[in-house]
Amino acid sequence: METGFTKWIIVVTVVLCCLLELIDTSIVNVALTQMMGNLSATQQEVSWVVASYGIANVIVIPMTGFLAEQFGRRNYYFVSVVIFTLASIACGQSTNIWELVAFRFIQGVGGGALMATSQAILIDTFPPRQLALGQALFGMGVIIGPTIGPTLGGYIVDSNLGWPWIFYVNVPVGVLASIFTLLFIRDPERIKNAIPRPLREIDWAGIGLLILGVGSLQFVLEQGESKDWFEDSTILLFTFLAVGGLIGFIWRELTAAQPIVDLRVLGKSRNLAVGAFLSFILGFGLFASVFIFPIFTQRILGFTAAQTGLLLLPGALASGFMMPVIGKMLQRGVPQKFMIPAGFAIFVVFTFWMSRTISPTAGEGDFFWPLMVRGVALGLIFLPITTMSLAGLQGKDAGQAAGLTGMIRQLGGSFGVAIVGTILERSIHQNRGAMLPNISLYDPETVQRIQAFTQNFMARGFSAEQARQQAYAALEGILMKQVSIITYAQVFSMLGLFFLACLPLVLLIKRAKRGEKIDLNAAH
CATH class of the missing domain: 1.20.1250.20 (MFS general substrate transporter like domains)
Incomplete structure (x- = not known):
């Protein structure tokens, strides 16, 4: 357990990272019209800016436990912050809609880890008697983040800074979080002593089915309304993929010796x-x-x-x-x-x-x-x-x-x-x-x-x-x-x-x- 200055530096770092990840789920919504004009995109195309981030998030979150044990939690958290920050810069620099969609997906991969792993770091930072306080600080990020997104995005759009700045605002916090992660965050003994699984023992089938099932489901939810739901052949296809992938994933994870989830x-x-x-x-x-x-x-x-x-x-x-x-x-x-x-x-x-x-x-x-x-x-x-x-x-x-x-x-x-x-x-x-x-x-x-x-x-x-x-x-x-x-x-x-x-x-x-x-x- 950390104490004093170190403890609160860790708290500020992980809560800010958690906020950033959740703010980015909603901050782009108020800038979609501006993106359509600047990137010559249709409404259906620009909707992928939101969808790609959500799909990446929901795939990564359940795998964070395995990834943190495999690579070390501090290392995994540091790499995730760096991925999120670099992807934010790349999003702002995008010159066409599909570049932006691709970089948003990468940003979502890093962001999913920020939210899930921040909770674990906070819990390890507080002694058992202050457990509820650690959870409360994490909860502040979860509840406040999606609500602050439109506020921050609205100010950026209304101030004529341009849509790239909804991504650039992540960069200073990302840089500080990367530095503080390396300086102050430590792995608990259980993870330090954990032996990484050999590549051949990793539940690759579970990972594949998770990506197929949950990713397809998120796609259906994100794109269903714009495509008139089951009147569209693409939505029907991905619905079948989601059902098949999720059934296969559940069966695999209940029967595998070392499941990914x-x-x-x-x-x-x-x-x-x-x-x-x-x-x-x-x-x-x-x-x-x-x-x-x-x-x-x-x-x-x-x-x-x-x-x-x-x-x-x-x-x-x-x-x-x-x-x-x-x-x-x-x-x-x-x-x-x-x-x-x-x-x-x-x-x-x-x-x-x-x-x-x-x-x-x-x-x-x-x-x-x-x-x-x-x-x-x-x-x-x-x-x-x-x-x-x-x-x-x-x-x-x-x-x-x-x-x-x-x-x-x-x-x-x-x-x-x-x-x-x-x-x-x-x-x-x-x-x-x-x-x-x-x-x-x-x-x-x-x-x-x-x-x-x-x-x-x-x-x-x-x-x-x-x-x-x-x-x-x-x-x-x-x-x-x-x-x-x-x-x-x-x-x-x-x-x-x-x-x-x-x-x-x-x-x-x-x-x-x-x-x-x-x-x-x-x-x-």
């Missing part, structure tokens, strides 16, 4: 199995809510990316500041079985509050308290799920469990964004169709509104025909705004109902035995 650990702890599913739900709610809110405020209310980011920031900071408080509560024996349902219930309050707050006249102040409630809810959910999932596991089992829950949380986020995006698009069309019968040229109120618009445009110098066309366009704009507001309110309500439906799962949580400890020394 030991799925048998799920059978050793009921709380881990329940925690894995709850991690999926947490990822779903975290990423789906971050995805939907900026779209609403920017498309419907006309907020800038920076304004939207600033709205999200206080709630994210509330989550971060809550983490040490939750850690202290856990140390004092408050059961996770009570804290997790409280967090779920508060998140449901957030979703229904948002569904009622959304309106054409909503301002920045209307969203402050609902988003603060969201921050409190996520703070109550993350840390209890993590500590509950890993309770009672030892050594390699704890490492495998941490990697699994990390991957499942990322997949939950991908499912959340994909499902919410699909519901949004389809519900908007359905709601528009439902409202159209109320707008008719035989309806006196509609006729009066069109006449008023027409006269207004004619007063601005338009001809009678041009004014009428503009009047129809204005009426269509009003209709679509109303339709969008109804749809976004419905989606927030659906998100709340999903969390409410999952609430009974907490009844499956087994209360920890008195004095039971969590061994995260191997939690890669």
Whole structure:
């Protein structure tokens, strides 16, 4: 265990790296339009900038335990930071869209290791009595990172620095993290004494099936909406590859003597199995809510990316500041079985509050308290799920469990964004169709509104025909705004109902035995 100055240098280093990795999952979203213009890319092509990073992340995360043992955790972490930093520079220097996509994939390979390995380093940095504090610091990065992304990206885009700077901002932190990793981070004795597996004994089949299954699944989730899901032959192909790869991966990992990801650990702890599913739900709610809110405020209310980011920031900071408080509560024996349902219930309050707050006249102040409630809810959910999932596991089992829950949380986020995006698009069309019968040229109120618009445009110098066309366009704009507001309110309500439906799962949580400890020394 490190102490004093060294301890806090390590904390700052790994938390910043974790933040960088998660910020980069969402920071590019606000710059995609600018990338399309500068790189002459279509919307479908530029979507790969997001997809390639997510695919790399979700493949690497479950393998971090094996890679850290094989090469040494400090070495693996250092190389990952260097890969992430160099790939960030290369992304900014890209001259066409496919160069950028390739470098984003490489950046995701490095970034996946940063998040998973940061948790293990933090745990080794703190003594057992401060275990919850170490987990809390890690949780700050997990919760705050995806929310800060749009804020930082919005400022960069709005300040006219250009999209490459959303990648260049990673470089100073990456350089410092590389230096501090070499100077201050040490491998625990268990990893120092570990004997690397010979190449012939490595579970290459498991690695291949993991890449095929999880990579194909992530591709389907990232690209499904833009390709109209199963109407597209490519999505169908990758769905079959995902199903086949995942079935093969599960079979291989349950039967291999030295699996790359030991799925048998799920059978050793009921709380881990329940925690894995709850991690999926947490990822779903975290990423789906971050995805939907900026779209609403920017498309419907006309907020800038920076304004939207600033709205999200206080709630994210509330989550971060809550983490040490939750850690202290856990140390004092408050059961996770009570804290997790409280967090779920508060998140449901957030979703229904948002569904009622959304309106054409909503301002920045209307969203402050609902988003603060969201921050409190996520703070109550993350840390209890993590500590509950890993309770009672030892050594390699704890490492495998941490990697699994990390991957499942990322997949939950991908499912959340994909499902919410699909519901949004389809519900908007359905709601528009439902409202159209109320707008008719035989309806006196509609006729009066069109006449008023027409006269207004004619007063601005338009001809009678041009004014009428503009009047129809204005009426269509009003209709679509109303339709969008109804749809976004419905989606927030659906998100709340999903969390409410999952609430009974907490009844499956087994209360920890008195004095039971969590061994995260191997939690890669």
